[in-house]
Amino acid sequence: MKNQEFDERQMYIRGQAYKHTCFVFIWEIVAVSLLKEFSVVSFAPLAEMCVLMCLPLFVLAAECIIKDAYDPINTRPGMMIFTLMPITSVLTILNQTKKKIPFMKNGVITEEGGIRCIYIIWLALTVLYWVNIAIERKNERK
Amino acid sequence: MGKNLKLKAARAEMDMTQDFLAAKVNVTRQTINAIEKGDYNPSINLCKAICRALGKTLDDLFWEE
Numbered sequence: 001m002k003n004q005e006f007d008e009r010q011m012y013i014r015g016q017a018y019k020h021t022c023f024v025f026i027w028e029i030v031a032v033s034l035l036k037e038f039s040v041v042s043f044a045p046l047a048e049m050c051v052l053m054c055l056p057l058f059v060l061a062a063e064c065i066i067k068d069a070y071d072p073i074n075t076r077p078g079m080m081i082f083t084l085m086p087i088t089s090v091l092t093i094l095n096q097t098k099k100k101i102p103f104m105k106n107g108v109i110t111e112e113g114g115i116r117c118i119y120i121i122w123l124a125l126t127v128l129y130w131v132n133i134a135i136e137r138k139n140e141r142k
Numbered sequence: 143m144g145k146n147l148k149l150k151a152a153r154a155e156m157d158m159t160q161d162f163l164a165a166k167v168n169v170t171r172q173t174i175n176a177i178e179k180g181d182y183n184p185s186i187n188l189c190k191a192i193c194r195a196l197g198k199t200l201d202d203l204f205w206e207e
Contacts, residue, residue: 007168007169007170007173008169008173008184008185008188009169009170009173009176009184010170010173068170068172071170073168073169073170139175140160140161140171
């Protein structure tokens, strides 16, 4: 058997995850357009980009993590990312909160608000990743 | 798809962990676990590799009666 980066089950799951991500992205564009069209909420340009890009990527990463298709065979590259990034996320969120930077201003999600969304999503992924690792280690002992 | 108890039994017979078997056939431990639980249908190549690793035939491990 060829030495692949991901095994066949992981490749299949990643393919499904990309498909779901694509659908989420499409529906998200529709939802954001409707929200803006009916003036429910508006976005600063960077905030819109953050939300549009991050939510589908969150879906992709979350599905891969939950179904154990994130880490390639015999490697754990995610550990470094999921250790360093949450530190940055927490520091940024705390800094924004300390400076009382608003998430929304006059019905418009601010750029800082968009950036905060990214970091919150990163934290959520980190929690998901480490919980998954803990469950994996518990199952390995069985 | 039901659980693959034959595979689990064959692995236990050889006193092999899921991790060890996974490393032998070059997949992740979670894949072996998914096959044993019946959550994943392996390809014929993977089936053959598992059979080779456990010293069994395809009929022994993957034939549903």
